[in-house]
Amino acid sequence: MKILNVDQIRSLDQSTIQHEPIAPINLMERAALSFVDWFADRFKSKHPIKIFCGLGNNGGDGLAIARLLLERTYPIDVYVVRYAPRESDDFMHNHRRLKLVTENIHYIESATDIPTIRHNEIVLDAILGSGLSRPTEGIVKTTIEAINRAPATVIAVDIASGLYTDQPNKPGDVIVEPDYTVSFQLPKLAFVLPKNGPFVGEWHLLDIQLHKRFIDQAPTSYYYTQPKEARLLLHKRDRFSNKGTFGHALLLVGSYGKIGAAILAARACLRSGVGLLTVQVPQCGYIPLQTIVPEAMCRPDRNEHVLSGTSQLDDVPDPTDYSTIGLGPGIGKAPETLAMMKTLLPMLKKPIVVDADALNLLSENRELLVYLPKNSILTPHPKEFERLTKKWDNDYEKLDLLREFTRKYGVVVVLKGAYSAVATPEGDIHFNSTGNPGLSTGGTGDVLTGILTALLAQGYDSVEAAVLGVFTHGLAGDVVARKRGPIGMVASDVIDALSWE
Numbered sequence: 001m002k003i004l005n006v007d008q009i010r011s012l013d014q015s016t017i018q019h020e021p022i023a024p025i026n027l028m029e030r031a032a033l034s035f036v037d038w039f040a041d042r043f044k045s046k047h048p049i050k051i052f053c054g055l056g057n058n059g060g061d062g063l064a065i066a067r068l069l070l071e072r073t074y075p076i077d078v079y080v081v082r083y084a085p086r087e088s089d090d091f092m093h094n095h096r097r098l099k100l101v102t103e104n105i106h107y108i109e110s111a112t113d114i115p116t117i118r119h120n121e122i123v124l125d126a127i128l129g130s131g132l133s134r135p136t137e138g139i140v141k142t143t144i145e146a147i148n149r150a151p152a153t154v155i156a157v158d159i160a161s162g163l164y165t166d167q168p169n170k171p172g173d174v175i176v177e178p179d180y181t182v183s184f185q186l187p188k189l190a191f192v193l194p195k196n197g198p199f200v201g202e203w204h205l206l207d208i209q210l211h212k213r214f215i216d217q218a219p220t221s222y223y224y225t226q227p228k229e230a231r232l233l234l235h236k237r238d239r240f241s242n243k244g245t246f247g248h249a250l251l252l253v254g255s256y257g258k259i260g261a262a263i264l265a266a267r268a269c270l271r272s273g274v275g276l277l278t279v280q281v282p283q284c285g286y287i288p289l290q291t292i293v294p295e296a297m298c299r300p301d302r303n304e305h306v307l308s309g310t311s312q313l314d315d316v317p318d319p320t321d322y323s324t325i326g327l328g329p330g331i332g333k334a335p336e337t338l339a340m341m342k343t344l345l346p347m348l349k350k351p352i353v354v355d356a357d358a359l360n361l362l363s364e365n366r367e368l369l370v371y372l373p374k375n376s377i378l379t380p381h382p383k384e385f386e387r388l389t390k391k392w393d394n395d396y397e398k399l400d401l402l403r404e405f406t407r408k409y410g411v412v413v414v415l416k417g418a419y420s421a422v423a424t425p426e427g428d429i430h431f432n433s434t435g436n437p438g439l440s441t442g443g444t445g446d447v448l449t450g451i452l453t454a455l456l457a458q459g460y461d462s463v464e465a466a467v468l469g470v471f472t473h474g475l476a477g478d479v480v481a482r483k484r485g486p487i488g489m490v491a492s493d494v495i496d497a498l499s500w501e
């Protein structure tokens with residue numbers, strides 16, 4: 001699913017009006033109706049609802065919603081925040097219609113007009129929407145502060161008032177902090193950026209049938225991976241295939257005290273469809289690996305405690321023996337392991353997966369970055385990515401850094417976190433839609449490395465592997481969280497819940 005910018009959203013609105021065709025006021029009515037359907041489905045008991053409206057079309061939405069809620073016998077009070085002398089046409093139209101059916105319309109011009117909001121009430125925030133052009137101030141700011149202090153449930157219509165759709169807010173900007181954001185048709189970039197968490201809450205999209213052809217043709221570099229799209233990436237298996245068809249992966253993983261990482265990556269790799277798997281671990285990992293993961297072949301390293309590259313069976317692994325390599329989980333940063341990377345990386349010709357301490361070794365030895373084969377997948381969490389690049393001031397700067405890095409080295413970066421971002425060498429960014437806070441536990445990154453290594457070994461293109469792998473990893477996390485709650489889950493549960501259907 002595409003994520004469009006604020007100008008495109010405005011043009012999409014116009015394109016729908018022209019091509020459907022539909023009158024603007026009827027499009028607003030459709031948006032309000034879908035909002036009220038969503039609301040009535042969720043909030044069955046008729047708690048008092050306070051609807052705060054601005055003077056633009058977001059306010060117009062609020063007024064239309066108020067009328068439709070009244071029709072469904074919800075007790076409503078409307079508060080129009082009069083911050084400017086002019087209202088939008090569709091605001092005025094809905095204002096006239098609402099005045100015909102209720103007297104519960106109040107006007108806020110100064111702080112004393114702001115009502116007390118109680119805990120059993122519901123607040124709808126329709127003060128400012130995607131038309132935000134400057135920080136909130138004056139009576140708008142004071143009203144937002146009152147909403148944020150209130151113990152009520154707050155629902156933002158389209159987007160929280162004061163939050164920019166696709167540009168950074170300044171620290172100290174006053175923005176509504178909703179429990180829910182209910183928006184229309186397409187996600188906004190603001191919804192998937194970590195620092196915006198308090199200003200978005202749980203977000204939902206309502207389909208208001210905006211012009212499909214416009215959306216299909218609109219250029220963008222931001223995407224949000226939906227289940228349907230992820231499923232389309234999955235390769236079908238031929239009845240006559242054999243284990244050779246699905247590749248032979250090599251995992252270079254583990255060190256003394258971190259053999260668990262090796263085992264998790266290996267198990268996840270096997271559960272993600274790899275044909276054959278060889279795991280090279282330091283000698284101390286040989287017995288646990290062979291015992292716990294009998295499906296994998298094991299190359300014990302000559303070194304007892306860390307990976308040095310040379311194995312007891314033969315010398316440095318010959319990359320041409322393998323479809324791909326997964327490098328990093330649990331390897332530590334020993335000089336022997338760095339030496340292994342220095343020997344191995346220049347020998348590589350096909351994309352590999354790089355995670356954890358392999359990333360940290362790369363950030364401490366940046367001259368090695370150029371040896372990463374094109375389209376390799378790097379899976380840093382934000383701190384690791386910061387070490388590879390530099391500190392950023394806000395999430396938008398982080399996205400720029402991501403794009404700069406993937407273009408420069410021709411690699412795919414999976415930046416892990418809520419809505420993990422898959423950044424491609426072409427500069428596109430795919431935000432993931434699955435996953436939950438339960439995945440922030442030791443070992444889940446090792447599981448992801450195993451998954452991505454398996455997909456590359458099976459011949460998936462790197463971007464598709466990253467998008468599908470991250471999606472499926474998050475989905476498995478969601479299945480576990482539903483059963484145990486996010487608090488009770490561990491990385492092994494995620495492997496057990498992996499499903500490739």
Ligand SMILES: NC(=O)C1=CN([C@@H]2O[C@H](COP(=O)(O)OP(=O)(O)OC[C@H]3O[C@@H](n4cnc5c(N)ncnc54)[C@H](OP(=O)(O)O)[C@@H]3O)[C@@H](O)[C@H]2O)[C@@H](O)CC1
Binds near residue numbers: 055
């Ligand atoms: N597009 C779609 O697909 C659909 C859109 N719909 C709805 O339309 C909404 C967008 O409407 P909108 O463009 O009228 O913008 P909105 O935010 O209501 O107000 C803009 C006004 O506020 C002003 N203003 C700006 N910043 C300010 C500030 N800090 N403090 C005070 N004032 C400020 C700004 O002033 P200006 O920048 O012009 O000086 C302008 O006058 C969208 O969010 C959704 O709810 C749905 O109905 C249907 C489908």
Ligand SMILES: [K+]
Binds near residue numbers: 126157159160
């Ligand atoms: K709003």
